[in-house]
Structures are given as structure tokens and as C-alpha cells.
Amino acid sequence: MRRRTTTAVLGSLVLLTATGCGAADMTKQASPFANAGGTKSVTLSVQSWVGAQANVAVAQYLLQHELGYHVDTVQVDEVPAWDALSQGRVDAILEDWGHPDQEKRYVEDKKTIRRAGGLGVTGHIGWFVPAYLARQHPDITDWKNLDKYASLFRTAESGGKGQLMDGSPSYVTNDKALVKNLKLDYQVVFAGSEAAQITQIKQFAKEKKPFLTYWYAPQWLFEKVPMTEVKLPPYKEGCDADAAKVACAYPHTPLQKYLNAGFARSGGKAAAFLKKFRWTTEDQNEVSLMIADQKLSPQDAAKKWVDSHPSVWRKWLP
Amino acid sequence: MASLTVPASRTGTPRVLKSRTAGKLLLLALFAAVLAPWAAGHWPGAAWPHDLTVSVTKPLTSASDWVIDHRDSHPLFLYFFGYISNAVVLAVRAVYLTLLAAGWPGVTVLGALVAWRVAGPRLAAGTAVAFLACGALGMWVPTMQTLALMVVAVLASVAVGALLGLAAGLSDRMDRALRPVLDTMQVLPAFAYLLPVVLVFGIGVPAAVLATVVYAAPPMARLTALGLRGADPEVLEAVESLGATRRQRLLTARIPLARAELLLGLNQTIMMALSMAVIASVIGAGGLGDRVYQALASVDVGQALAAGIPIVLLAIVLDRVTAAAGTADDSAARPKTIGWVYALAVTAAAALAARLLGRLDWPSGWTLDIAAPVDRAVDWMTNHLYSGVPVVGGTADWAGHFTTWVLDPVRGGLEWLPWWSVLLIVAALAWTIGTWRTALTAVLAMAAIGVLGVWQPALDTLSQVLAAVVVTLVLGFATGIAAARSDRVERALRPVLDVFQTMPQFVYLIPVVALFGVGRAPAVAAAVVYALPAVVRITAQGLRQVDPAALESARSLGATGRQQLWQIQLPLARRSLLLAVNQGVVLVLAVVIIGGLVGGGALGYNVVLGLAQGDLATGLVAGAAIVCLGLMLDRVTQPTGRRAKKGA
Numbered sequence: 001m002r003r004r005t006t007t008a009v010l011g012s013l014v015l016l017t018a019t020g021c022g023a024a025d026m027t028k029q030a031s032p033f034a035n036a037g038g039t040k041s042v043t044l045s046v047q048s049w050v051g052a053q054a055n056v057a058v059a060q061y062l063l064q065h066e067l068g069y070h071v072d073t074v075q076v077d078e079v080p081a082w083d084a085l086s087q088g089r090v091d092a093i094l095e096d097w098g099h100p101d102q103e104k105r106y107v108e109d110k111k112t113i114r115r116a117g118g119l120g121v122t123g124h125i126g127w128f129v130p131a132y133l134a135r136q137h138p139d140i141t142d143w144k145n146l147d148k149y150a151s152l153f154r155t156a157e158s159g160g161k162g163q164l165m166d167g168s169p170s171y172v173t174n175d176k177a178l179v180k181n182l183k184l185d186y187q188v189v190f191a192g193s194e195a196a197q198i199t200q201i202k203q204f205a206k207e208k209k210p211f212l213t214y215w216y217a218p219q220w221l222f223e224k225v226p227m228t229e230v231k232l233p234p235y236k237e238g239c240d241a242d243a244a245k246v247a248c249a250y251p252h253t254p255l256q257k258y259l260n261a262g263f264a265r266s267g268g269k270a271a272a273f274l275k276k277f278r279w280t281t282e283d284q285n286e287v288s289l290m291i292a293d294q295k296l297s298p299q300d301a302a303k304k305w306v307d308s309h310p311s312v313w314r315k316w317l318p
Numbered sequence: 319m320a321s322l323t324v325p326a327s328r329t330g331t332p333r334v335l336k337s338r339t340a341g342k343l344l345l346l347a348l349f350a351a352v353l354a355p356w357a358a359g360h361w362p363g364a365a366w367p368h369d370l371t372v373s374v375t376k377p378l379t380s381a382s383d384w385v386i387d388h389r390d391s392h393p394l395f396l397y398f399f400g401y402i403s404n405a406v407v408l409a410v411r412a413v414y415l416t417l418l419a420a421g422w423p424g425v426t427v428l429g430a431l432v433a434w435r436v437a438g439p440r441l442a443a444g445t446a447v448a449f450l451a452c453g454a455l456g457m458w459v460p461t462m463q464t465l466a467l468m469v470v471a472v473l474a475s476v477a478v479g480a481l482l483g484l485a486a487g488l489s490d491r492m493d494r495a496l497r498p499v500l501d502t503m504q505v506l507p508a509f510a511y512l513l514p515v516v517l518v519f520g521i522g523v524p525a526a527v528l529a530t531v532v533y534a535a536p537p538m539a540r541l542t543a544l545g546l547r548g549a550d551p552e553v554l555e556a557v558e559s560l561g562a563t564r565r566q567r568l569l570t571a572r573i574p575l576a577r578a579e580l581l582l583g584l585n586q587t588i589m590m591a592l593s594m595a596v597i598a599s600v601i602g603a604g605g606l607g608d609r610v611y612q613a614l615a616s617v618d619v620g621q622a623l624a625a626g627i628p629i630v631l632l633a634i635v636l637d638r639v640t641a642a643a644g645t646a647d648d649s650a651a652r653p654k655t656i657g658w659v660y661a662l663a664v665t666a667a668a669a670l671a672a673r674l675l676g677r678l679d680w681p682s683g684w685t686l687d688i689a690a691p692v693d694r695a696v697d698w699m700t701n702h703l704y705s706g707v708p709v710v711g712g713t714a715d716w717a718g719h720f721t722t723w724v725l726d727p728v729r730g731g732l733e734w735l736p737w738w739s740v741l742l743i744v745a746a747l748a749w750t751i752g753t754w755r756t757a758l759t760a761v762l763a764m765a766a767i768g769v770l771g772v773w774q775p776a777l778d779t780l781s782q783v784l785a786a787v788v789v790t791l792v793l794g795f796a797t798g799i800a801a802a803r804s805d806r807v808e809r810a811l812r813p814v815l816d817v818f819q820t821m822p823q824f825v826y827l828i829p830v831v832a833l834f835g836v837g838r839a840p841a842v843a844a845a846v847v848y849a850l851p852a853v854v855r856i857t858a859q860g861l862r863q864v865d866p867a868a869l870e871s872a873r874s875l876g877a878t879g880r881q882q883l884w885q886i887q888l889p890l891a892r893r894s895l896l897l898a899v900n901q902g903v904v905l906v907l908a909v910v911i912i913g914g915l916v917g918g919g920a921l922g923y924n925v926v927l928g929l930a931q932g933d934l935a936t937g938l939v940a941g942a943a944i945v946c947l948g949l950m951l952d953r954v955t956q957p958t959g960r961r962a963k964k965g966a
Contacts, residue, residue, distance in 0.1 A: 032411035032523050033463055033604055048615040074602040075612050076521055079932035083386070084521035084602065105386070156721035157837040157917065165836065169914075169923060170930035190923055191836045193915040195614045199828055200836040203704060203714070292616045295693060 033072060041070040042263075042270045045081045045090040048168060048194055050220055054287035055094040055119065057298035059277055061306055062313055067269050077170040082258075086112040091263040092274050096256045097123055097172060107258075114264040116257040120278040121218055125172065125250035127164070128215045131226035132208055142231045143182060150185040152210040158187040165213040166190045167197040174246040175214055178232070181247040186212075201225055218281040220288035272318035279312060342749045350742050357738045366737045366773035373771060375935040382934040385517050395518075403524040406470065410523050414466035421678030422453055424669030425462070431661035433635070437642030445639070448631040455624045455688065457606060458680035464595050464605035464632070467523065471530040471591045476584060479535040483542020483583070488568075493543060500536040501952075502945060504904075508533055508597045509911045509925045510941020513934060516601050526595075526603030534591040541583030545576025581644030588640060589820075592633050596822035600929065610824045619696045619828050620689030626825040627688075633820035700832035717839035720785075725838050729781035737768060740777075747954045760953040763946040772943045778920035779910055780947060782838055786845040786906045791899060794850050798857025798898070799883065808858060815851040823848060823912045831916050841913025841922070848912075849905035853898045860894020861887050896955070903951045910944060921947075 042063055046056045056073055063069040074090055082102040084090045106113040129140055133152075139145045150162035157163060164186045166175050179186045191197035197213065198221060204211045205225040215227065232249035239248040257274065264271050283305070290301035306313060361367035389395050417425055426449040434442035452461040482500075486493040512529055519525040549572045557571040573580075599607030609625035672678050705712030732740070744764050749757035767776045801808040826847060834840040864887050872886045888895070914922025921940045928937015 032407045032414060032466070046612065046615075050616050053612070053616060072604075073612075074521070074604065075599070075608055075615070076602050077600075077930040079930065080516060080521055080601065083516070083932065087389075087520045089520055089522045089602065155835075155837070156718040156726075156839070159726075168930065169927035189836065189917060190919055191831075191917050192913075192919075192923055192926065193614070193827070195617045195828055196831045196836050196840075196916045198617050199831040203700070203832065203835065206701070207705065292618075295618060295620070295689060297621075 040068070040268075040270070041072060042092070042267070042274075043072045043074060043090045045084060045093050046073050046075045047078055047081065047095065048075065048170065050288040050292045051121075051218055051284055052095045053291055053298055054284050054301070055277075057291070057302035058279075058287060058305060058313075059094060059274065061299060061302035062316070063270055063273065065306075066317060067273060069270050079170070082106060082113070085258060085260050086110065088260050088262055091260050091267065091270075092116070093258045094274070094277065095119055095121070096258055098253050098256075112261050114259050114261050116259045116264065116275045118278065119255040119257055121255050121281045121284055123216060123218070123253045123255050125214070125216045127175075127212060127230040127232065128227040129210070129212055129230060130205055130208075131228050133210045134228040140230070141228055143184070143233070146212070146230065147185045149210075153186070153212050155189070157189045161185050161187040162212065164188050165197060165200065165211065167214055168192070168194045171214075171216075172250075173214060174240060174243065174250075177244055177246045181245065182233075218285055218288075220285055220292050223285070223289055224293060269318045273316055276316040276318070278316070283309065283312065339750045343746060346742065346746055346749065354738055354742070358736060361737075364734055364736045366768035366771075370769060371771040372769050374939060378935040378938060382517055382932075389518075389520075399518055402528070403519055406474075406524040406527045409470045410466050410527065413469045414463060417462045417466060418678070420665065420669040421672040422449070422458055422680050423672040423677065424665055426450060427668040428661070428665040429635075431664060433639050435658065435661055437639045441635075441638055441642060445635050448635045451631055452628040453680040454684060454686045455627060456680075456685040457609065457625055457628045460604075460606045460609050460625065461628045461632070464607065464629070467527065467530075467595060467598075467603060467605055468588075468591055468632075471527045471534065471594075472584075472588055474527065475531045475534040475587045475591060476538055478531055479538025479583065479587060480542050480580075482535065482539035484546070486539065486543035487546025487572075496539070496543075500539055501949070503532055503536045506532075506941065506945050508594060509600070509929060510938060510944065512597070512601050513929050513932075513937045513941075516929075517934065521602040523603055525601050526598035529598055529601070530591050530594040533594045534587045537586035537590060538583040541579045541586065542576070545579030545583075546572050548579070549575040578644055581640060585637060585640040585644060588636050589633060592629065592636070592820070593822075596629065596824060607822065610822050614824050614827065617828055618689065618693070619825070620692035622825045622828070623692050624688055626822050629822055630817055630820045634816055696829055696832065699829070703833060713833040714835050717834035717837065717843075720839050720842070721837060724785050725781060725842070728785060729778055732777040732781055733774070737773065741765060744950060744954065748950075752953060756953045760950045763949040763953070767943045767946045770939050770943055770946075772921065772924070772939060775920040775924065775940070776943050776947060779918075779922065779944070782842055782845075782913065782918060782920070783903070783906050783910065783947070783951070786842045786849070787899075787902050789842065790846050790849045790853055790902045790906060793846065794853030794898065794902065795857055795895070797850075798854045799861065801854060801858040802861035802887075803879075803883075811854065815854060818847060819851040823909060827912065827916055836917035838913075838918050840916045841910075841918030844912055844916065845906045845909040848909045849902050852901045852905055856894055856898040856901060857891075860891035860898070863894070864890045900952065900955050903955055904948065907944065907948050907951065 044056045044059060046052055060071040060073065063071050074084070076084055076090070078097070078099065079102065081090065081093055082099060085093055086106045107115060127143075134141055137149065140149055146162070153162035153164075154160065155163045162185060164175060164179060166173055166188050167190070169190070169192065175188050178184075179188055191200060201211065201213060201215075201221065202225065212230070213227075215221075221227075233247055235249045235251050240246045240251070257277065259267070259271060259274060264275075267274075287301050287305045290296045290304060291298050294301075296304070361369065420428065426446055429449050430442045430446040433445040449461075452458060482496060486496045508529060511532060512525070515525045515529045515532075519528060553575060554567065554571055557567050562570065595603065595605065596607035596610060599605070599611045602608075606625050606629050610622050610629075613619075613621035613625060703713050705714045735743075741761050741764055745757050745761045748760040767773060797811070801811050823844065826844065830840040830843050830847075834843055868886055868890060869882060872882050877885070910918065910920075910922040911925050912922070914920070914924070914926045921944050924936050924940035925944070927933065928935075928940065
């Protein structure tokens, strides 16, 4: 019995090496669902926030209806999306908030990812309080006065301190360090996902309760729950270099697009189109709001926007 | 033989056990009296001493860098992982293209005919309706993607599981060696190994399929081994006396005799693979899971439900059909149904007809919009229940009270205990109901958490798990007792439990937050929802299996319903109740990560963080700590079952 097993194992090994003489480069494999109908296909990565969905929905609609591509979308977090982009599992990231480590590794060193220009939208992260609260206490919008109001923001989770609500673990945040370095009487509570954070913000707003939250612009939720930014010590180049010592606000980031290097070279009209894709914060918000608030499907929202803004997207077509 | 010794030992145990327990505790107390002052003097403070931690950040980070830098050049990847990955992509693609080529009429007809063949006309009708519902919800293409993924993942899991099970069933040494491996595969939270799998295979289908195999193969392996070992020795002897060789005996006697277990294994594997299909969407597997996950991003419960329902339907259909195949031993007794050849021919005809009519894709007009009404219902619920309900208070208030009065004290208490006393408590609990081996395992698992440097978050997680388990058990036992006592309740509960058990957890994240706010309370609520069905089922089944003769005699002695329950049914169903406790713990622990997505923090959040930021060290350490917690809780709750299993 034992001898037979050994022979079998040996045999299969020999067979494997014999048939496996060609290398299988797993960094160049497409999705099994791609090109199913035999059409040209593009795979776009979607991140979890609605702004990213809006970009992808419009790009997808135009690629399908104007250029005749089949478009697959894959939802991935930001850092894994870079990895997927370098391997060609996805062809493009349309909204990147700045990942210096990844840029160095894949764009500069390995050259598997290419820059594709700006999206036209500038992103900004900050601390926000609802507008109704800022009207009641106008001085609450300066970080120096936050301690005075800490008791307003107390919840069951914050353990006697004020609650600063953070969101998804995939977001860039220095909030724990900020609270510590600015010596604030606050506790950072991680909602754990953007969906949980938005749901909670909406619940607070419905009852006009005070809350302090990490949030970012552009974001459609501002249209539903107007919020005012809390002033933090001003941002200076490099003040956030050491993650443990950060004591300044977040920068304003022009959002960037990235393409897989191979796709950028031989992606034809689709690659050319994605490079030219560039719109404004207002445009993006319009689509986002249709998706998240009016509950239109991304495709329907994109169609509505495309039908009403032909002058904007005509310029993107190759 | 075994059945003879059991009653003898049962009558003898209590007194012996009591004195033994006292002895064990005394020994442990002595041990503590010597070591505790020394430990407390050496490392003061309640938290795990920093000197006793080992940082694994650096090796893990450099390992992950090495993989990324060598993925496109090292032979290990080019000649081994690359082939696996290619094979998975090709297989899934082949199945997917076949499904698309059959079109929706072909797939529906095939599904119905297969169900008819193995399980009769009623399930055939159910299967057809389920497929049509997937189409009507506008989810035909994602359903086919998930189905393609499932077919490949289940086949691979069954192959791997059967091989492992065969080895464990035929050799005692393999059995002993494999058991801890299978244990780990099952306790390890799926999220924790998504990360290394993604690192090696990249985002997408291959990684998803492999992660699914890791998760879904163990039940197949266990049940295969169980089936092979449980074969009737008389039959085997008879076969042997006929002069059959080892292999003949295996193929003609042992495997056919293990048919029921093998089919149950298949059934379990399918269910686990399906539950993984959604989690795998986090790493870009596509299909229905991806739709649920994307709907979550736009906080759209209705859309998430529209993608969740097909998963539930697929799960229920597959469960019923494979279960029916498992129980229908005597196929001769069943009325003759349609033959395989006819089934295939009819399918081909349907697919061809669809192709000629140009109706392969699901017609876009035939969809039903459930998102809007569902969203309205959820809005109504959260608007009216969240707060300000007269007398009882809103759900947000309950959540606040639960956090302040239950979660905070439990966590505070655990963190207040000096680290060495936590180890002692674990040792005492595990030793009183188990052997010194189980106690040692439990203590070592707990100590490993400290050594990994995540003592504090692990205690936080432990406090949430304990609270959730208690709530689950209280609700589960009560519902289980009700279901066991009334057929009507059980019938009404069955579909509800089915839905809760198979509905992807992502779907109810938003309602849970909308009702309980962000924090640990919604995490506990999500865990309870997830673990409750299994506890209810096991409890009800255990109570129903209580010897009817015992109940009858109690009734004839004039026992009231309550007396029957407390004095006959519950004590006799003790094993089932213990199993329910154990399953409750395991399932609650499995949702810790989902809890991290709604503000549960602690280890669950760290695992999600690791995945989202590609931070192998944070994610893997937290995942390992969850495994250790699971191991510890398992040894503390279920040593008796384990010993019994060893004999089987």
C-alpha cells in the first residue's frame, strides 16, 4: 500500500513537471467573468464610498453606450485595489486619495501602474459637527474649545469622554494621534464601516443631537445633513510625516486616477477615455446623491447625468 | 461493547467526579499559592506584562514584501501557485460560460429536473421557482457568477475533504494528526486568512475559491472519516471472509456503507461554501456577494436584500435537495422519476429553444423592484423604534443601557483581573470539566494571546462574546423549548430560522446600526441574530429526541408540563444543550469581525483593518488571537463531548 502511494505521488510529480514546463504567470490573469460574451472588456475597481461609485457608474455607462465596451466592476478596499491594479485584475482606479508607499512601489519601482492624471475633484478630510450645533455654539468650530463641550458628545461607548466618531478602517486617519497630541478629552470610536457611520450620523441628525465625526468632502451626505468643519491646527507640508506626532489638520488632496501599465499601453479607446475623464465636485455630488439618497441604481443615475450633461462628457471621448 | 459500558459509568460518575474536582481545584490552588505571588511581584499590574510579548510585525511585514516582490519571478509562484490559480480561473470560466450558454430557461429546467431526479416533484417545483425568483429580482447574472464559483469551490472542497477524510478514516495516526488542523481551519475567522490568500493569489476568483476550500473542506473530511470508522464491523468481517483485498473492501463495503455520512458531508460543505461566497466578495469574488457589499456602501438595505434573497434561495434549495438525496437510501421504494438522459435532453432542448428565440438573457422587463418598499419599511422601523417610545424607551436607549450596565462591567471586570489570575480561572474551568490536557491547551491558548501583544483587545472581545453568548442562550433555549413543545411553533419557525441562518450577515448590518447606534451593542445584536438559529434548532431537536417512554411514565405519574420539562426533558437532553452552548460560542465568535464593521472595535476591527490596509501583521495577529480565544472557549465549554467523540 505504502509503496503504491509513493509511486503514485512520484508519478504525479513527474507528470506535473512534464506538463508544467511553461511558467504560469499569475500576475497576468484576468477575471473568469471577463469577456464572457466575446466583447472588449474593461474592469474597474469601486471603493466603498459613494463618490467612487459615481465615477465608476458614469465611466461604465459611457464605455458601454458610447464606445461599445463590456464593463465589469469589482468592489475592493483601497490598498488591495492597488495590488489588484498592478496585477491587471482590475484596469483602473478612478479616485485615489494618496498612497505614497504604494505609488513608490508600483509606479516608480515596478512600473506596473501608470498615473492617469487628476479626476478634477479635490478631496479633504476633517472633523465635522452638524450645522445646527454650530449655530447654537458658534465657538465649537475651533479645536481649542472642543474640551468645553466634551460632555455634549458623550455616549455609552466613549467612557465618560466626548465621542469622536471615525469610520471605515480603510480610510486614512490620524485621529487617535491627534486626540492624544492635542490633549483633548475625547475618545475615538470606530464605526467600522462607512455604512455604519452614515447610518449613525443620519440617526443623530434626525433627532438634532450633537455629534463630532471624522468626515470628508466631497460627499453627498452634506446635502442631507449640513455639517461645519472644526478648525484644527493648520496643515503644513510634512507635518503629518510622523504618524505618532501628528498635530495638524488634514491636507487638501487633488484626487488621482491610475491605470494598469499594460492596459494604459494597449487599452485602446477605453484607456484613452479613462485618461481624459475629468469632472467637477458638483458633477460627482449630483450623481452620488441620486445613488445614495434617491436610491437610483448606479446605472440609472449615470444615465440621468449623462443625458443632461453632454457638453461635459463629449470632451472625454477619444 | 461501548453501549454496555456507558450506563455503568454514568451511575458511578457523580461522586467520583465531585471528589476528583475538589482534588484538582486543591492542586491548582496550591500551584497558584506558590506561583501567583512570584508572578505578581515580578510583573505588577493587571495587564499582560510587556516583557512577555513577542512582536511579529517585522517578520510578517518582510514576508509580505517578499511575496509582492517575487510573485512574478519566483518558481514557487510560476510553477505551483500559478498553475493552481490558472486552473481555478479556467474551471470557473468553463462553468460560467456553460451556464450562460444554457440561458435562463436551460438553467432553470436543468435545476428543476435534477431536483426531481434526486428529491421528487415538490422540490423540483421549488427549485424552478427559486431560480425564477433570482431572475425576477434582477440578479440573474450575479446568481450565475456565484453558482459558477460555488460549483468549482464545492467540487474542490469535496475532493480535498474526501481525501483528508479517507486518510483519517483509515489510519489512526493520520486521524490524530489531522484533528487539530481541522479544528483550526474551522475556528479561524475567514477574514483572517483572506489576507494571506490575497497576498499570494491577488484579488479575485482564485483567492476566493481557495479561501472557500479552506473553510468548507473540514466538515467533508470529518464526516468521511466518521463514516469510514463507523462501518458495521460484521459486514466488514463478512466481506473479508470472502477474500476481498483492502482496496476491494474499501470500495465495495466501507464507502457504500458510509453513504449517508458522505452525503451529509456534501450538504454541510455546500452550506459553508455558500456562506463564504459573500465574505469572499470582500476580496473581489464578484457575483451576489459583491452586489450585497456594494449596496452596503450606499447604505441601501433594499438593494442588499435583493441580492441576499437569491443567496438564501440557493442555500435552501441546495440544502433540501442534498438532504433528500442523503435520506433516500432505498431508491427502489421511490416512484420512478425522470432518468438522467431524459433530463439532459430536455435541458438541451430548452436551452436550444431559448437560443433560437434569442431569449438567453433574463428579459429586462421581467424584474420586480423590492428595494423601495423594503427601504420604506426599514425607515419606518428606525423612525419609530430608535428612541422616544413611551414607557419601554427606544432601541437606542436599550443599547445604551446594555453597554453601560452589561458590557462595560464585564469588560471592566476582565481587565481588572490580574493576567495570571485570568489564566488560573481558565485552568480551573477547563480542568473541572475536562482533563489536564484540555486545561493545558486552554491556558496555553490564552497565554498565546498575551504573548502576541493583544491581551487588552482580546479581553474586550471576550467580554462581548460572553455577553452575546448569554443573550443567545437565554433566547435560544426559550425558543427551542417552545418549538419542541408545539409542532405549530416549530413549523412557523422553520423558514425564519432558514432565512436567518443563510442570509448574508452584511445585509443586516445597517438595520442593526439604525436600531442600536454605532458601538458594541449592535455588534452583540448581530452576533445574536447569527448564532440564534443553530441554538434553537439543537435545543428543539435535543428535547424532541428525549425517550418518549420516560416522558410517558412521568405523565402517568401525574407530572405537570413544567415538571416534565425541568425534571425529565432538560436533564435528559443535557448533551444537546451542551452542544448548543458550544455552537453558540463558535458562531458568536465567527461574527466578531462583522461586529468590527459596526463599531465593535477590538480584535474584529483589527482584522478588518489588516485587510483594508494590506497590513498583514495587524490582521494576522488579531486573527490568531481570535483562534486562540475560540480554542480556549471550546475547551472550557465542551470537554465531555470531545472525549465521547474520541471513542467514536
